[in-house]
Amino acid sequence: MGYRRVVVKLGTSVLTSGSKKLDKAHMVELARQMATLMRAGVEVVLCTSGAIAAGREHLQYPVFPDTMANKQLLAAVGQSQLILAWSQLFSIYGLHVGQLLLTRADLQDRERYLNARDTLNALLANNIVPIINENDAVATNEIKVGDNDNLSARAALLCDADLLILLTDQKGLFDADPRTNPDAQLIKQVANIDDSLRLLAGGSVSGLGTGGMATKLEAADIARRAGIEVVIASGHHPDVIAKVADRESVGTHFSAIENPLESRKQWILAGPAAQGKLIVDAGASSAVVANGRSLLSKGIIAVEGKFERGATLLIVDQKGKVLAKGISRYCAHDVLKISGKHSNDIEPLLGYDYGDAIIHRNDMVVLDN
Numbered sequence: 588m589g590y591r592r593v594v595v596k597l598g599t600s601v602l603t604s605g606s607k608k609l610d611k612a613h614m615v616e617l618a619r620q621m622a623t624l625m626r627a628g629v630e631v632v633l634c635t636s637g638a639i640a641a642g643r644e645h646l647q648y649p650v651f652p653d654t655m656a657n658k659q660l661l662a663a664v665g666q667s668q669l670i671l672a673w674s675q676l677f678s679i680y681g682l683h684v685g686q687l688l689l690t691r692a693d694l695q696d697r698e699r700y701l702n703a704r705d706t707l708n709a710l711l712a713n714n715i716v717p718i719i720n721e722n723d724a725v726a727t728n729e730i731k732v733g734d735n736d737n738l739s740a741r742a743a744l745l746c747d748a749d750l751l752i753l754l755t756d757q758k759g760l761f762d763a764d765p766r767t768n769p770d771a772q773l774i775k776q777v778a779n780i781d782d783s784l785r786l787l788a789g790g791s792v793s794g795l796g797t798g799g800m801a802t803k804l805e806a807a808d809i810a811r812r813a814g815i816e817v818v819i820a821s822g823h824h825p826d827v828i829a830k831v832a833d834r835e836s837v838g839t840h841f842s843a844i845e846n847p848l849e850s851r852k853q854w855i856l857a858g859p860a861a862q863g864k865l866i867v868d869a870g871a872s873s874a875v876v877a878n879g880r881s882l883l884s885k886g887i888i889a890v891e892g893k894f895e896r897g898a899t900l901l902i903v904d905q906k907g908k909v910l911a912k913g914i915s916r917y918c919a920h921d922v923l924k925i926s927g928k929h930s931n932d933i934e935p936l937l938g939y940d941y942g943d944a945i946i947h948r949n950d951m952v953v954l955d956n
């Protein structure tokens with residue numbers, strides 16, 4: 588069956604073709620490929636990097652300190668150049684574009700998340716190409732998603748896509764970084780993302796991109812848990828977008844999991860940043876992971892971070908392995924107080940008792956590998 592809605596993520600490495608400038612000749616080719624797909628009835632959302640590179644180019648490579656304010660300046664200048672370029676390139680194919688600049692705050696607040704989703708759907712319903720980037724000009728590290736691989740996965744969840752294409756400067760995921768290992772082999776099919784695969788994926792060393800393969804794997808993990816297939820491929824492979832959308836074997840394909848998470852759990856996984864950790868013992872670990880149970884106070888060994896009731900937390904085993912992500916029914920102070928007692932012995936704290944579960948299984952996403 589053909590794909591219905593596709594998110595295409597273009598890394599800086601693709602947009603600059605490895606140079607210090609936007610490669611407009613290649614960008615027009617990518618716009619042509621996306622327009623062709625749209626004419627075939629597939630809805631396309633573009634997640635574009637390249638604002639900072641475009642800012643540097645437009646200001647003729649200014650030499651100034653590598654501060655947050657200067658990066659934001661480059662992004663502010665570059666984003667307007669970037670969207671201008673995309674707007675002109677898509678207009679060649681008779682298409683309008685609409686810009687959405689997002690930060691993590693837009694994704695972690697459920698109401699803002701739903702608003703962004705409505706805007707995306709309205710653009711798609713009117714055959715306008717939504718173009719997404721992080722709002723780098725205002726986002727500080729604390730409120731950033733941080734890289735466009737993760738941003739594109741969240742965009743794919745937001746618009747209920749069925750395919751996410753991550754285009755980069757390599758043919759896909761290799762069993763070692765091909766820049767430093769000439770014998771590295773392309774991995775064509777991935778059925779499961781586990782720690783051994785994560786070890787193969789290195790960071791970005793070109794100085795152009797952010798995150799390298801490590802963030803692409805994080806993105807693939809989020810998307811496939813939501814039932815979205817993912818392909819990492821080269822943005823310079825001829826007709827790559829059409830080929831991937833036609834299910835030709837190009838790059839690395841990640842199959843979606845069979846029983847995807849329901850939408851609220853997708854949001855727990857992809858929306859809020861974790862504000863703390865609950866370290867749990869072996870009993871709680873197997874109750875949560877193997878039996879899909881709620882996390883009870885008696886299995887908690889330690890609490891990290893200051894958080895309020897409703898905060899998103901990571902459940903971690905004693906070796907530091909992340910087992911699950913979920914929403915706490917208690918603030919940090921109360922978790923500490925409760926977990927110091929036997930679970931049958933919970934007294935209402937601060938006048939409230941939200942039950943025995945610190946994180947209820949309905950508010951939890953188990954990360955099983």
Ligand SMILES: Nc1ncnc2c1ncn2[C@@H]1O[C@H](COP(=O)(O)OP(=O)(O)O)[C@@H](O)[C@H]1O
Pocket residue numbers: 597598599600601636754755756757759760761762763764765766787788789790791792793795796797798799800801
């Ligand atoms: N196992 C791997 N397979 C392929 N590429 C890898 C791997 N590990 C690290 N990389 C690096 O990831 C880089 C691509 O990511 P990045 O530089 O962030 O580009 P983009 O701008 O497309 O996001 C490649 O240039 C490559 O050097």
Ligand SMILES: N[C@@H](CCC(=O)OP(=O)(O)O)C(=O)O
Pocket residue numbers: 597598599600635636637638639640720721723733734735736795796797798799
């Ligand atoms: N938002 C930034 C890009 C961040 C990013 O993840 O870059 P890349 O790894 O090239 O996809 C920009 O527009 O410059």
